[in-house]
Amino acid sequence: MAGFSSIIGHEQIKEHLQNAISMDKVSHAYIFNGPAQSGKMMLAKSFAMALQCQQKGTEGCMACHSCRQALSDNHPDIIYLQHEKPNTISVDDIRRQINSDIAVMPYASTYKIYIIDEAEKMNQQAQNALLKTIEEPPAYAVILLLTANSDVFLPTILSRCITLNVKAVADEKIRSFLMKEYQIPDYKADICTAFAQGNVGKAIQLAGSEDFNEIKNSALQLLKRIKEIELYEMMEAIKQISNYKLEINDYFDIMTIWYRDVLLYKATSDANHLIFRDEVYNIKKQASKSSYEGIENIIKALDKAKQRLNANVNFELVMELLLLTMKEN
Incomplete structure (x- = not known):
């Protein structure tokens, strides 16, 4: 201090x-x-x-x-x-x-x-x-x-x-701070800043967190193959997600930012403002196969899933409904 x-x-x-x-x-x-x-x-x-x-x-x-x-x-x-x-x-x-x-x-x-x-x-x-x-x-x-x-x-x-x-700190200040003090690459600083939502302490925690990297990699692996996933594989995917029950809001936030990137790329065809710029190939691929309405339905479904879990709705049921919505859209 x-x-x-x-x-x-x-x-x-x-x-x-x-x-x-x-x-x-x-x-x-x-x-x-x-x-x-x-x-x-x-x-x-x-x-x-x-x-x-x-x-x-x-x-x-x-x-x-x-x-x-x-x-x-x-x-x-x-x-x-x-x-x-x-x-x-x-x-x-x-x-x-x-x-x-x-x-x-x-x-x-x-x-x-x-x-x-x-x-x-x-x-x-x-x-x-x-x-x-x-x-x-x-x-x-x-x-x-x-x-x-x-x-x-x-x-x-x-x-x-x-x-x-105590209000949110501007993203650019947090991003610059992380890159200068923690020597992390710009794309990782972008991800930590996006998740922190103006909270410097959370950004610092994410920048040095191996758990966060593990959650991010797990979520992205699922997102990249959600369209092709078979129904019988869905229960296995839900079982894997249940490993991150305590950090499920971070898991949902990763998914939300991914689909916002897909939506942004679909609208602009510009990769420069994506959070997951290093995944531009997969984002471009999903953007070409998804409709605007479908992507917005998924983002709404993620928000709804958060609300349901906060209301203590059964975890497996919430995740099953969410993954089905993601697959269909």
């Missing part, structure tokens, strides 16, 4: 936080709201480090004792809330780690900063306990709530915090 300057995108949030530091208008509570891996923790850590930096700038210097402690997640005045139950932050967690601790002055810094990750997991009693602290915090306290869904917070908590919505 480094400072604000190392964070890709999120310029408005970085500017807001740095202005708050420079103008000495730091709020006692912030909500960082955005999807998993979208950069919430990096923003929170960079903010905390800058607030505690002994150089008193708007960016952590990385060199002072305080910054070195922050970089190693070992700063006595930057506290990360822990919770034993994986899906719940309880009232005891809040009382023991925040309410009982916040009255103690900072050990060596200007601020005492509490970072609550996955804050949407606070139950109502925990939120009410935290509210009492947010309503009357000590002057040195800063509470950072990181969440994928701020809608679950009590209106009284929302009204007493500054909410910063």
Whole structure:
């Protein structure tokens, strides 16, 4: 973890936080709201480090004792809330780690900063306990709530915090970052960027993931022969796909991007803007054999399959209906 300057995108949030530091208008509570891996923790850590930096700038210097402690997640005045139950932050967690601790002055810094990750997991009693602290915090306290869904917070908590919505980062920024920092070829950067949908953390994860490459290769192998597959082979294909149940949304996303490439090539005959440019021969072949309506039917069927699995419809049945639709179209 480094400072604000190392964070890709999120310029408005970085500017807001740095202005708050420079103008000495730091709020006692912030909500960082955005999807998993979208950069919430990096923003929170960079903010905390800058607030505690002994150089008193708007960016952590990385060199002072305080910054070195922050970089190693070992700063006595930057506290990360822990919770034993994986899906719940309880009232005891809040009382023991925040309410009982916040009255103690900072050990060596200007601020005492509490970072609550996955804050949407606070139950109502925990939120009410935290509210009492947010309503009357000590002057040195800063509470950072990181969440994928701020809608679950009590209106009284929302009204007493500054909410910063962590938005998608532009594809070109993510693509350039992956190629520069991870030294991956442009076609792989395109694929990771397309799947990340503006989420830098997910793009980084995909860039270094062998599992993702395995899923991609499995999906593409099926897609390239879907037209010729016999009905008796379909059950074997479904059995193979079931190996990726936990990553089935990634599997569906690969398929969706493939068919969008087929649709794009059919409409433009231009391979330059394809995500799977290295598969142009097979994309061209499918585009010539498919109608616009057929491709759009498949893309709709993929979206429908996602919805059905989210509603706990039988996995094998969903996949059978999907593969039949793909074969017919």
